[in-house]
Amino acid sequence: MAEFSGLEHIVRENEPLAPYGWLRTGGVARYFAEPTTEDELVSLIVLCKAQGISVKLLGGGSNILVASDIVDAMVIHLSSAAFTEIHVDGNCVVAKGGAKLVQLLSTAAREGLSGLESLAGIPGTVAGALKTNAGTHNDDIGQWTRAVKVLTRDGEVAVREGDQLRFAYRESSLNELVILEGVFELKAMDSVEVTKRTQTQWILCKGQQPRGAAGAICMFRDHGGVTAKSLIESAGLKGAAMGAASLNDACPNYLELNEGGSVENAVALLNHVQAEVEAQSGVALVRQVEIW
Ligand SMILES: Cc1cc2nc3c(=O)[nH]c(=O)nc-3n(C[C@H](O)[C@H](O)[C@H](O)COP(=O)(O)OP(=O)(O)OC[C@H]3O[C@@H](n4cnc5c(N)ncnc54)[C@H](O)[C@@H]3O)c2cc1C
Structure with missing residues (x-):
């Protein structure tokens, strides 16, 4: 060892x-x-x-x-x-990287700070959301991020802000080893209103995700304004399966693994969908999910 x-x-x-x-x-x-x-x-x-x-x-x-x-x-x-604490400083919520995104949103709602509501329903942590610039079609976490504390590959703590911070569709400039903390600058609003908006968005988001989404992954990014879901459907792949891995019926950009399924089934189905969409539409879908 x-x-x-x-x-x-x-x-x-x-x-x-x-x-x-x-x-x-x-x-x-x-x-x-x-x-x-x-x-x-x-x-x-x-x-x-x-x-x-x-x-x-x-x-x-x-x-x-x-x-x-x-x-x-x-x-x-x-x-x-030490890595999951969240506190509020004026109009800013300061959240450690390991905190759950849902906890960041509930703190903002409780404190009457608006901006992050559209992220309701997206699973994961604050650091994961910053790294992937998590969001919806209209909004993403990057729009509300004022500063990010990171740990470099040499073990040095640094703060990224201003033009050192760039966010694009499902991407960020945060390539340092560890995202330690994010500072989110939000707008003051009645807390009941922020809570209502968060709940509405949560319901909308859950309606677009597979039921029991804890057993599913989101496979591909949208492509130039066209959703990955519609490209997959147009390629006739609705209901496609490989072994115990299958595409979710309602949301075919989500891959589910049924009982007895292996990771090989999942990877084979992901590769099959990517190849078929490219063959049918000429679009090379980019993977959203990271493979280790
Ligand atoms: C059912 C479902 C629905 C989803 N819906 C959406 C959606 O609507 N919109 C959307 O944008 N995404 C969506 N996703 C994708 C995913 O939830 C987001 O990308 C999420 O932000 C990832 O966060 P995580 O904490 O799970 O990160 P992980 O999956 O654990 O990691 C993601 C990346 O972040 C890196 N990372 C994690 N923590 C740190 C850290 N502390 N420092 C540095 N790097 C770190 C990892 O190394 C990896 O590269 C969905 C996924 C599922 C399963």
């Missing part, structure tokens, strides 16, 4: 990743850690760098499909209190 002197209490070997992913399948992480303080996180990163161990960050796992038997890396999960 690699040397994690002083951090043995937070590092585990061969940790199964299935419980952390939305398809509840996949391999193990060679190393896995849940640091409890920022100092532990920095020490861990420095030790990984010194030993040539690559580092991957896992948020809520809603945009990751673990396809490898062994993810040969240190997988870091920011689940402890």
